Amino acid sequence: MAVDLRTKLGHIELPNPVMTASGCAGAGRELAQFIDVSKIGAIVTKSVMLSPRSGRPTPRMAETPSGMLNSIGLQGPGIDAFLQRDLPWLLSRGARAVVSIAGGTVAEYADLAARLSDAAGVTAIEVNISCPNVEHRGQVFACDPDAAAAVIEAVRGRARYDIPVFAKLSPDVTDIVTIAKACVSAGADGLSMINTLLGMVIDTDTMRPRLAGLTGGLSGPAIRPIAVRCIWQVREALPGVPIIGMGGVRTGRDALELILAGASMVSVGTTIFHDPSACARILHELEEELTVRGVDRLADVVGLAHQPPAVTRRALGPSTRVSPSTPLRRS
């Protein structure tokens, strides 16, 4: 039952593909009370900025059908505190640290990349480009191919050569493939998708928006089909580019769905809020799902859904106990 779960984050090998999603696990410390943070593929940190940031007023959260809206506003202590306190802690626990960075200008992103490169132990950088560009009327970097490319180029230029740079894409765009291509051309070693979708809830009793920040990012299983579609489209257009998939992953089977669409790694986010040990559980479930399908190597099923049916059947192997058309029964 030992499935080979190793996967590649750029040129770096991870023992397995399950990670936390940025903003849903802090810097790992809180989760360590419930799981061994060194056993999952990586901890993707909450986005780090240059300066401390207080975030938005409360209420910051609203539950929605199979999802939630959040409007945190990137509250965090800034890069100095991160390097001094959080990164050393992650390393001391044997966790692999994928550091998410966020900024308001291209220069801020570049400075963050430089600071992280000077510190030892950063496994990869995930660039959260779903931030307003203060130099361009607050337009979100991720929604404009040129702005997105400018950030990625600057980060790639300042990040140490051996630290992979992943661009985290927003699904709130007309054509995600255009943005994906712009980021890869600018030097991104891989892509993370999807970030939350912008949503809004109005309280019909108070007749006012539920969130103090008015709008918020929608996450949870409600957005999983959108994540699958985005990953599919980008994989189709850029088959050689590694993808960290995220968006409403609640079970090992959900993780497998994103992997079949083309993700080589899967981040778990909102699910952690009601199940602090979700990453460990989902990793275990994913291994079971692969085993029961007779798959020996995770790498064999990455993007497999893009293949014609005959190839898919062959990949499932002779020992498979399920056919693609019958639902999997969990033992």
Added chain:
Amino acid sequence: MTHSEVDAQAGPVQVRGTVLTVRRVDAYHAMTLVAPAVAARFKPGQFVTLAVGGPDTSMLLSRAFSIHDVRPDHGGTVEFVFASRGPGTSWLAERRARDVLDVTGPLGKAFPLPRDPVNCLLIGGGYGSAPLFSLASKLKERHCEVDFLLGAASGDRVFGALTARRTGRTAIITTEDGSLGSRGMVTDMLDQVIHDGRTDVIYACGPMPMLRQITVLARRYDIPVQAAVEEAMACGIGVCMTCVLPVVGSDGITRMSRACMDGPVFRGESVRWDDVGTIPFDAFGAPGWEPRSRRAAQLHNGQARGGDNRGGNVRASRPGTEPGGDPDRGDADRGNIDTGHGHAGHGDTDDGAAEASGGGGGGGRYGHGR
């Protein structure tokens, strides 16, 4: 699940808890779960979170409830009280004996306990009184005198009036409609109760406006308040950053602190009650915020106006803030609170205003009627 070495003793655990009973208590429900690992770690004021709705639910967020009591039966049980207000709490109210729930706890800081035998006043609004009874037992073990002051909108919403009368030295009840005890709010009775009971320390749990008023009143008498706040939470374990409120640290700096990790019990004076729901301009990391060292340098150079935010002085003089104070030590003279372990829980209430304003009066203790 694994625990870090450091947290192995006191840290929370995530376990499958078996429902022992769900019963109605006036306007509320009380659920008892068999969860020995949670019970063993519990200190009064801490809370649990529960996943609701089953494995395929559309309700993704944890529901947080302060722990009412733990007992040794069945290896260790945990009881909490809730109002069935939204789909999540309605689902919980429909659980039956032997159902299994995913429960995480105990979470948050507990109520700090006084070192010396002092007079303690325990104030609860609505079912915010739930965590006060296990606290009362602990206080009595330390030979403290315990007075209760409980209030709610109506008599059926006062939780634990009988227990309070049985176990407290005194128990004053107030209801807004006068259906039980005296008509009015707990804060109307506060002056009198403090005088009669020669109160040294106040523990309070309930809606934000109540906690704010108690803090303001207690300050007149220089009585320390330990207040368990209610803020809407999504995770309860410190990762989602939704339950923040402005709290002044021992260094005088206001931070947006997490009610779940840094609280839910806070020293009343450390919370900037009037600024809850906002980001104060002088909060750590607020737009335009600068490190104090830089501000000091500017002041020194006579450039203190303009861009610097140190209007903090205005704040410093208002009730409810004490930038210079040490939250862990300030209370020592009066109540001799030893901090260090925390404490608390939340109370919450049930008062319509709190729910309408999005405060946690609603269905999940910390949620809005979820």
